[in-house]
Amino acid sequence: MIKSTGYAAQAADSGLAPFSFERRDPGAHDVQIEILFCGVCHSDLHTVRDEWHNAIFPVVPGHEIVGRVTAVGSHVKKFMVGQIAGVGCMVDSCQHCGSCDEGLEQYCENGFTGTYNDPEKQTGGQTYGGYSNNIVVNENFVLHVSEKLDPAAASPLLCAGITTFSPLRHWKVGPGHKVGIVGLGGLGHMGVKLAHAMGAHVVLFTTSVSKKADALRLGADEVVISKDPEQMAAHLNSFDFILNTVAASHELDAFLVLLKREGTMTLVGVPEFPHPSPSVANLIFKRRHLAGSLIGGIAETQEMLDFCAEHGITSDIELIDIQDINQAYERMLKSDVKYRFVIDMASLTKEKKAA
Structure with a gap:
């Protein structure tokens, strides 16, 4: 198991705070990513405050992830160590229903696996998202992010x-x-x-x-x-x-x-x-x-990232430290951001030094 650190909500009224947990070791088809940046989506706030009444605490939110590949499983063919990669709102699906066969995994008839707040098939535990230092995902749900794109400003592309x-x-x-x-x-x-x-x-x-x-x-x-x-x-x-x-x-x-x-x-x-x-x-x-309409399938998400690279499109962002996430949520509620907060995950090391 991989020791991981991030920020989690322990209850609907607790706010986000430092959290240590473990991720699975990469399997044969998995990609391990060091998370560099993670966008802040309004869905994150809805979930950690249990406004949709489906939160599984503790919740580590974040599904607009851009990072660097640090390890790949023995059967991985699409990614190599050192590449910039992205992870969006899904990390798995049944991969055999009609929707999945059509490349519409977001409409998986057996339910896709969310990047956070969902049961993880491989471990029987739960998925933890991108407000953390790393993530392990099946290669079929990992995206290539062009080096033409600023990685911080590209992270909201994975959802917004x-x-x-x-x-x-x-x-x-x-x-x-x-x-x-x-x-x-x-x-x-x-x-x-x-x-x-x-x-x-x-x-x-x-x-x-x-x-x-x-x-x-x-x-x-x-x-x-x-x-x-x-x-x-x-x-x-x-x-x-x-x-x-x-x-x-x-x-x-x-x-x-x-x-x-x-x-x-x-x-x-x-x-x-x-x-x-x-x-x-x-x-x-x-x-x-x-x-x-709900997000997009993996193939369409890759098409979107390639389109954005071709046209020089990224999100307008405000880069923040993870320590400021609770204040960012309050500002987001007031529409006091142009137009997406993105967490610089290097700021997690500040917690380690302060500990």
């Missing part, structure tokens, strides 16, 4: 990047399309960058006038203040696709009526409380679609 890339790809966003992005946070700012790089005309919807300049800098062609009825009305029946990244409960009809006939709005944020039910008439009379 693929969560927005997958629906844009699935609904074939490209040149000639008018695409709306609702919300300019960790997900929304990636949606703007990716849709722009795909050649779409991008409109950012926000409630904050102060975000207009940033949205234009990130690649939006237009910015609409969604609480202004006149600005919203000017875009009725005009969008091919809308990617709604907002995780707070809100009125969906305000955006559905902006879709063209047969247009689609896809939701990628899971609200704490359900959205008010949209009007069925707004769907029926224009044959509009209201859909959802």
